[in-house]
Amino acid sequence: MFYYTYVLLCSNKSQIKKNLYIGYTKDINKRYQRHINKEVYTTKKFDELKLIYFESCLNKTDARKRELQLKTGFGRGYINKRISTYLKTIK
Numbered sequence: 001m002f003y004y005t006y007v008l009l010c011s012n013k014s015q016i017k018k019n020l021y022i023g024y025t026k027d028i029n030k031r032y033q034r035h036i037n038k039e040v041y042t043t044k045k046f047d048e049l050k051l052i053y054f055e056s057c058l059n060k061t062d063a064r065k066r067e068l069q070l071k072t073g074f075g076r077g078y079i080n081k082r083i084s085t086y087l088k089t090i091k
Helices: 028-036 060-070 073-082 084-090
Strands: 003-011 019-025 048-057
Touching (some): 028 048, 048 060
Antiparallel strands (some): 003 048
């Protein structure tokens, strides 16, 4: 059984700026579907959501720690560097 730390790219048609949402889950497909179906309070206001990055961990504690780490300034910088080529294609 894996636990996943994931990043969604969130955007609205009326805004140029895109936001990153970082979370963790046991079932990444089910969780992503909940985001798409607007069942998650934090992301339901966005028009478009894309799963752009995820990591797997062998236990829940490690996945949660990684989520908290990625939510810091350093972590967001890491994500931006890690997927910089992809991010350039969407701007």
